[in-house]
Amino acid sequence: xxxxxxxxxxxxxxxxxxxxxxxxxxxxxxxxxxxxxxxxxxxxxxxxxxxxxxxxxxxxxxxxxxxxxxxxxxxxxxxxxxxxxxxxxxxxxxxxxxxxxxxxxxxxxxxxxxxxxxxxxxxxxxxxxxxxxxxxxxxxxxxxxxxxxxxxxxxxxxxxxxxxxxxxxxxxxxxxxxxxxxxxxxxxxxxxxxxxxxxxxxxxxxxxxxxxxxxxxxxxxxxxxxxxxxxxxxxxxxxxxxxxxxxxxxxxxxxxxxxxxxxxxxxxxxxxxxxxxxxxxxxxxxxxxxxxxxxxxxxxxxxxxxxxxxxxxxxxxxxxxxxxxxxxxxxxxxxxxxxxxxxxxxxxxxxxxxxxxxxx
Amino acid sequence: xxxxxxxxxxxxxxxxxxxxxxxxxxxxxxxxxxxxxxxxxxxxxxxxxxxxxxxxxxxxxxxxxxxxxxxxxxxxxxxxxxxxxxxxxxxxxxxxxxxxxxxxxxxxxxxxxxxxxxxxxxxxxxxxxxxxxxxxxxxxxxxxxxxxxxxxxxxxxxxxxxxxxxxxxxxxxxxxxxxxxxxxxxxxxxxxxxxxxxxxxxxxxxxxxxxxxxxxxxxxxxxxxxxxxxxxxxxxxxxxxxxxxxxxxxxxxxxxxxxxxxxxxxxxxxxxxxxxxxxxxxxxxxxxxxxxxxxxxxxxxxxxxxxxxxxxxxxxxxxxxxxxxxxxxxxxxxxxxxxxxxxxxxxxxxxxxxxxxxxx
Numbered sequence: 001x002x003x004x005x006x007x008x009x010x011x012x013x014x015x016x017x018x019x020x021x022x023x024x025x026x027x028x029x030x031x032x033x034x035x036x037x038x039x040x041x042x043x044x045x046x047x048x049x050x051x052x053x054x055x056x057x058x059x060x061x062x063x064x065x066x067x068x069x070x071x072x073x074x075x076x077x078x079x080x081x082x083x084x085x086x087x088x089x090x091x092x093x094x095x096x097x098x099x100x101x102x103x104x105x106x107x108x109x110x111x112x113x114x115x116x117x118x119x120x121x122x123x124x125x126x127x128x129x130x131x132x133x134x135x136x137x138x139x140x141x142x143x144x145x146x147x148x149x150x151x152x153x154x155x156x157x158x159x160x161x162x163x164x165x166x167x168x169x170x171x172x173x174x175x176x177x178x179x180x181x182x183x184x185x186x187x188x189x190x191x192x193x194x195x196x197x198x199x200x201x202x203x204x205x206x207x208x209x210x211x212x213x214x215x216x217x218x219x220x221x222x223x224x225x226x227x228x229x230x231x232x233x234x235x236x237x238x239x240x241x242x243x244x245x246x247x248x249x250x251x252x253x254x255x256x257x258x259x260x261x262x263x264x265x266x267x268x269x270x271x272x273x274x275x276x277x278x279x280x281x282x283x284x285x286x287x288x289x290x291x292x293x294x295x296x297x298x299x300x301x302x303x304x305x306x307x308x309x310x311x312x313x314x315x316x317x318x319x320x321x322x323x324x325x326x327x328x329x330x331x332x333x334x335x336x337x338x339x340x341x342x343x344x345x346x347x348x349x350x351x352x353x354x355x356x357x358x359x360x
Numbered sequence: 361x362x363x364x365x366x367x368x369x370x371x372x373x374x375x376x377x378x379x380x381x382x383x384x385x386x387x388x389x390x391x392x393x394x395x396x397x398x399x400x401x402x403x404x405x406x407x408x409x410x411x412x413x414x415x416x417x418x419x420x421x422x423x424x425x426x427x428x429x430x431x432x433x434x435x436x437x438x439x440x441x442x443x444x445x446x447x448x449x450x451x452x453x454x455x456x457x458x459x460x461x462x463x464x465x466x467x468x469x470x471x472x473x474x475x476x477x478x479x480x481x482x483x484x485x486x487x488x489x490x491x492x493x494x495x496x497x498x499x500x501x502x503x504x505x506x507x508x509x510x511x512x513x514x515x516x517x518x519x520x521x522x523x524x525x526x527x528x529x530x531x532x533x534x535x536x537x538x539x540x541x542x543x544x545x546x547x548x549x550x551x552x553x554x555x556x557x558x559x560x561x562x563x564x565x566x567x568x569x570x571x572x573x574x575x576x577x578x579x580x581x582x583x584x585x586x587x588x589x590x591x592x593x594x595x596x597x598x599x600x601x602x603x604x605x606x607x608x609x610x611x612x613x614x615x616x617x618x619x620x621x622x623x624x625x626x627x628x629x630x631x632x633x634x635x636x637x638x639x640x641x642x643x644x645x646x647x648x649x650x651x652x653x654x655x656x657x658x659x660x661x662x663x664x665x666x667x668x669x670x671x672x673x674x675x676x677x678x679x680x681x682x683x684x685x686x687x688x689x690x691x692x693x694x695x696x697x698x699x700x701x702x703x704x705x706x707x708x709x710x711x712x713x714x715x716x717x718x719x720x
Contacts (some may be wrong), residue, residue, distance in 0.1 A: 024615045052615055077469045080649035109437045110470055114650050149617055152676035157667065167614055175614065177607040183600060202600045209673025227671065233601045234593055236673075240543060240562045241593045241605075247537040247682045250667070254527055254535065258659040259650040288618040289440035290474050299618040306625045307510055307517065307610070311587065313569025313596075316512035322607045 004338040007360045012337065013038055015351065015359060016050060017198070022354040023060045024067035029092045036091040036122040041337040044329035047187035048123045051343045055120070056089070057350055064269075064276050065089055065119045071096055078108045085118030087275035087331025091126075093118040094140070098127040098282050102134050103285035112139075112283040114255065114263025119278050120144070124164035125178035131166060131284045132174050135293050138166040139283035141252045145269045145276075148220060148230045150183045150250075151243045154209035156222060156229030157265045160185050161252035166323070168293065169300035181248040182230040186222070189215040189230075202235040204228065211236050249270055255281040367720045372697065373398055375572075375711065376410060380539035382714040384427035389452045393486040396482040401697040404689035407547035408483045411703045415480070416449070417710055424629075424636050425449055425479045428455035431456055431570040438468045442620055445478030447635035451486075453478040454500070458487040458642050462494050465644035472620065472643040474615065476622025480504070481636050484524035485683070491644045492526050492534050495653050499643035500524040503610045505629045505636075508542045508590045509581060510610075516582060516589030517625045521543050521612035526683070529660035533643045536683025539561040541609040542590040546582070549575040549590075557606045564588065570681060571596050615641040 011033045020030035033056070041049030059065035069088025081100065085093035097113050104111035121127070124140045131138025144159030162177040183202050191200050198213040206212040207227040221228045232245030256279035257264030262348055263277035270277070287293040304321050312319065339347070344360065351358040373394045380390035393416070401409030419425035426657035430449025432442055441460065445453035457473050481487070484500045491498025499559065504519030504616040524538040543562050552559050566572040567587035581588045592605030616639035617624030623637035631639070647653040664681050672679065699707070711718040 072548050074653070077649055079468065079470050082650050108439065110472065111643075112470065112649065145428055149673070152673055152679050153667075154671040154673045156648050157670045165611055167618075175610065177611055179601075179607060183594070190669050202595075205673065209671075209676070215578075233604050234543070235562075235600075235663070239560055240595075241539075243682070244539045245601075247539060250535065250663075250682070251525055251537055253663065254660070258527075260665055261651050261659060262657050264659075264663050285472075289437055289472065290442050291435070291621050293477065295621050296618060299621060300614070303610075303613065303618055303624050307513075310510065310517045311514040311569075313512055313514045313565065315511070316569070319510050319513050320603070322603070322610070324696060325613045 003341055005341060005344045006336045006338050007344070008336055009038060009333075011359045012050065013176055015347065015356065016053065018356045019053065019057065019350055019354060020067070020130060020321060022356055023057065025060070026068065027061035029069055030090060032095045033089055033091045036095070036126045039126055040123045040338065041082065041339075042330045042333045043123070043125075043326035044125055044333075045113060047185060047342065049337075050347065051340065052122070053350060054346050058142050059119060062271050066275070069093055079104065079110050081111070081113040083113055083115040085115055085255070085304070087117055087119065090119035090121030090280075090320070094121040094127050094280055094282060095130070098130050098140070098284070101282055101284040102131055102136060105135070105136055106284045109179075109286045109289040110283070113283065114124070114260035115280040116257070116260035117219035117277050118280055121278070121280060123178060124162040125166065125176050126353070127282055128164040128178070129176060132168050135168055135287065137168070137285040137287065138164075138165040139285070141256060142280040143253045143256045143264060143268050143278060146266050147186055147206055148232055149209065149228065150251055151232065151236070151238065151246045154227050158246070158249045159268060161249040162228065163248065163252060167300060168287075168297050169304060172301045173302040173324055173327045174322065175300065175304070175321060178323070181233055181245050181252060183233050183235065184230070186219070186230060186307070189219055193219060202231060202240070205236060229349065252281070255262070256339060361684055362558040362597055365701060365704045366696045366698050368696055368702070369398060369402070369693075371719045372410065375707065375716065376413065378716045379413065379417065379710055379714060380427070382716055383417065385420070385449060386428065387423035387428055388455070389449060392455045393449055393451045396455070396486045401699075402690045402693045403483070403485075403686035405483055405686070407545060409697075410707065411700065412480070412482070413710060414706050419479060423585060423633050426635070429453055433570065439470050439472070441471070441473040443473055443475040445475055447477055447479065447699035450481030452639075453686065454481040454487050454640055454642060455490070456642070457640075458490050458498070458500070461642050461644040462491055462496060465496055465646045465694065466494070469646045469649040470643070473643070474620035475640040475642065476617070476620035477637050478636060478640055479636055481638070481640060483538060484522040485526065485536050487537060488524040488538070492528050495528055496610055496648065497528070497645040497647065498524075498526040500640070501616060502640040503613045503624060503628050503638060507546055508592055508609055508625050509565055509569065509588065511592065511596070511606045514587050516534065518606070518609045519628060521592065523612060524609065527660060528647075528657050529664060530657035532661045532664040533681065533687045535660065535664070535681060535683055536686065538683070541593055541605055541612060543593050543595065543605065544590070546579070546590060549579055553579060562591060562600070562684045564590050565596060612641070645680060682719045
C-alpha cells in the first residue's frame with residue numbers, strides 16, 4: 001500500500017472548492033478556503049492542510065460553521081476594528097479582515113483588528129503573509145479549542161493559540177514566525193502514537209497533571225475530558241520556562257477573545273452543536289510607520305545573513321530563519337502535494353457522499 | 361554575616377539619585393532611573409534592581425552611556441515614532457518615549473515607537489505598566505547584549521530580548537507578562553554557580569554548542585567569548601520548541617533594532633567603550649481601539665478567574681497569573697527592600713568614591 005499519494009494542486013483546488021460549494025459555501029469563499037488549506041500542504045504543514053477538510057465539512061453540517069460568511073464591523077477607528085465573524089468560515093473571515101487591515105495600514109500606517117465569533121482559520125501564517133505581498137508587516141493570532149494546561153493546572157483550559165509575525169526582506173526570504181504557544185500541537189502526539197513512540201516529557205501531562213511519555217493516554221484523556229493535556233512552550237515547570245509559554249497562550253486569548261468580547265478559554269467550542277466562537281487578532285504595519293520598506297528590508301537581509309553565517313553547534317550544519325524551511329518546501333511542491341493515504345481516502349469519501357466528481 | 365540587609369526605600373531612592381547626580385545625570389532623570397531600579401527590587405526582580413547600579417556607573421564613566429539624555433524624534437506619524445536615544449540613559453529614554461506613546465494613543469488609539477541608540481533600560485515591565493496607570497494596554501521590548509544562541513548555532517549572537525505586555529483588569533490585578541525570550545537570564549546561572557548546583561540542560565550550551573549542566577563553564581565561556589551561551593525558551597532542540605524561543609528573540613531584535621536602523625545581534629555592545637546602541641520597541645494601545653476599557657477590564661477579570669479557579673495539578677495548590685507574584689512582593693516591600701550584602705557593599709563603595717553620604 002502506498003502511504004503517500006501525490007496529487008495535482010490544480011485538481012485538489014477544484015475538488016475542495018466544489019466540496020464547499022455543495023455545502024452552501026459561495027464559490028469565491030470556497031476558493032479562499034481552498035487556497036489557505038493547500039498553502040499549508042505546500043508549506044509542509046500537512047496537519048493544517050486538506051487533512052482538515054472533514055472537520056470543516058462536519059462543522060458546517062453540525063451548525064458550528066455558517067457556510068455563508070457575513071462579517072459585521074462592530075466598531076471601527078482609522079487604525080483598528082472590532083469584527084463579528086457571524087459564525088462564518090474562519091478562513092473567509094480572516095482573509096477579508098486582513099485585506100481591510102492592509103488597506104487601512106497603507107493609509108494610516110497601522111491597523112489592528114480583534115475578531116469574535118469566527119471559526120478555525122487554518123495556518124496563522126497565511127494571513128500575516130498576506131501583508132508581505134503588499135510590502136507590509138503582518139501579524140496573526142487566534143485562540144482555539146482548549147487543549148493546553150496552564151502552569152500548575154490539571155485541565156486543558158487554553159488553546160494552542162498560535163502567533164504569527166511576517167516581516168519582508170529584500171533579497172533573502174522574509175521572516176515568517178508561525179508558532180503554536182504549546183511545545184507541540186496535538187497532531188505531533190498523534191504521529192508518535194501511530195508510530196508507537198514515547199513522547200518527550202516537555203509535551204504533555206496525564207489526567208493528574210503530571211508529565212507523561214504516553215501519547216495514547218494524553219489523546220484519550222483529551223477526548224474524554226479527563227484532565228491533562230498539552231504543555232505550554234517551556235514544559236510543566238517554571239524552571240524550564242513553562243510559565244512563559246502559558247503567558248504567551250494567555251496573551252493570544254486576551255488579544256483575540258477578551259479585546260473582542262468573544263470567547264476565551266473553555267468557552268471556545270464550549271457548547272456542542274453551537275458556533276465555536278473562535279476569536280482572532282490580525283494586524284498590518286506599514287514600514288512607513290518606521291524607517292520605511294527600503295531600510296527595513298535591507299536591515300532584514302543583514303540580520304538574516306548574520307544569523308545564517310554564525311558558527312554552528314557540534315553536529316549541525318545550518319541555522320534556519322523562521323519560514324525558511326516552509327518556503328523551500330513550497331517551491332518544491334509547486335505542482336503537486338503528497339496526501340497521506342487516509343486523507344486521500346477521506347476526500348474521496350466526502351466527494352462520493354456529496355456527489356462531487358473525484359479527480360485526484 | 362548577614363546575607364540580606366533591609367534598607368528603607370526612601371533612603372535608597374535618595375542615594376541612587378545623588379549617585380547619578382554626581383555623575384552628571386540631571387536630578388529629574390536620576391529620579392526616573394531610581395524609580396525603575398527600585399521598582400524591580402520591590403517586585404522581587406533583584407537581578408534588575410539596584411544590583412545593577414555599578415554597571416550604570418561604569419557605563420557613564422566608560423563612555424557607553426551619556427549622562428545627559430537627549431532624545432531625537434527622527435520620524436513621527438500620528439500613530440508611530442522612530443526615536444534616537446542619543447546614547448542616553450536607557451530608563452530615561454524609554455520613560456520619555458513611553459509617555460509620548462501614551463499621549464498619542466489617547467488621541468489616536470494606538471502608538472508604537474522603535475528606538476535606537478539607547479542603553480540598558482532595566483525591567484521591560486516598568487514601561488508596559490506605565491500604560492496601565494492611564495487605563496491603556498502597554499507593550500515593551502528591548503534587545504540586549506548577545507548571550508543567547510540561535511537553534512543549531514554555537515555562539516551567542518542574540519540578546520535575552522525580553523517581551524512585556526500589560527493589560528488592565530477591573531477588580532483583579534492586571535496581567536503583566538514580562539519574560540526574557542531565553543529559558544532563563546544569565547543571573548540564574550550565577551545563582552546556581554554560587555550555590556555549586558548543576559543547571560538543567562534546557563538552560564545553556566558549552567563552547568561546542570552542546571547542552572551542559574555546568575554553570576561555571578557557561579559563564580566563563582560567555583565572558584571570554586569562547587562560544588556557547590544561554591538557550592532560547594524551549595532549549596537546544598526543535599523537539600522541545602527551542603526554535604520558537606529563538607524566533608521570539610529574533611522578533612524582538614527586528615522590532616527594536618531593524619525597524620529603527622539601530623543595532624542588532626552582535627552589534628549591540630559591539631565596540632568596547634563606544635555607545636552600546638541598545639534598541640527598544642514600545643507601544644500603547646487604547647482600549648477604545650477595541651471594545652473599550654469597561655468591557656476589556658471586565659473580561660480580564662473573568663479570564664483571570666477562570667484560570668485561577670481551574671483544577672490544580674497533583675501537588676500544586678495555585679495557578680498564577682503573570683505579574684501576580686510580583687504585585688504581592690511589591691505590596692510586601694512597600695517601605696523597605698532587602699539588598700544582598702554584596703550589593704549593599706557595592707553601593708557603599710560607590711558612595712564613598714563619589715562623595716555621596718551613605719545613609720543606608
